[in-house]
Amino acid sequence: MKLTLDHLHEPLGDFALSLDCVLDGRLIAIFGPSGAGKTSLLEIIAGLRRPRRGRILLNDRVVSDSATSLWIPARQRRIGYVPQDLALFPHLSVRANLRYGMPVADDRLLKGMCDLLEIAPLLDALPATLSGGEKQRVALARAMVAQPSLLLLDEPLSSLDQSLKERIFPYLLRVRDEIGIPMLYVTHSTEEVQLLCDQLLVLKAGRSVAQGAPHDLLEPSPELRYRLKPH
DSSP, X not given: OEEEXXXXXXXXXXXEEEEEEEEESSEEEEEOOTTSSXXXXXXXXXXXXXXXXXXXXXXXXXXXXXXXXXXXXGGGSOEEEEOTTOOOOTTSOHHHHHHHTOSSOOHHHHHHHHHHHTOXXXXXXXXXXXXXXXXXXXXXXXXXXXXXXXXEEESTTTTSOHHHHHHHHHHHHHIIIIIOOOEEEEESOHHXXXXXXXXXXXXXXXXXXXXXXXXXXXXXXXTXXXXXXXX
């Protein structure tokens, strides 16, 4: 997947999101401190927020261009978005939540996603009865059954403890490797970047301060974790 952010500019309170870069990879991490503009960037790419200036291209398809007033609505972009709050409908069963995300009923596709993410036993349950990890897998499945060309994940593991995170990692790797849907992955965790991602964009106050492969931008720390190399 190639995502082109061509002189993208959007005011965000005390600063502006201002990016001019090309992101190319299967699973691209958007990394940076809270308030750096990461979620706003996902919302702009998804079509939920219209930027003040610039162009956005998904592969070679222009989805937003301020110079020509081109704006492809979110529903036409074929982008799956899993926000931080997961946005599952509490009054609907898991099965109904999944069907809601499907443009056309397809039992074979539904079964395939349930098998991949191991949520078939949960289909008749309500979201309130699910564990945190189960909710994450259901939200991921709902985004995927829409058959997106790109998947946006906004801190998908931030609310989980370490043991649950380690249980979710293999499912994300299966989505990356078996389904082949490219992903933009917002995170605060250098460990998640190192384990999952093949490209990294580091934001600070709305601007790119580093971009490249994780092994070029991260280094082990004394705490046996990873940290950004000085740049």
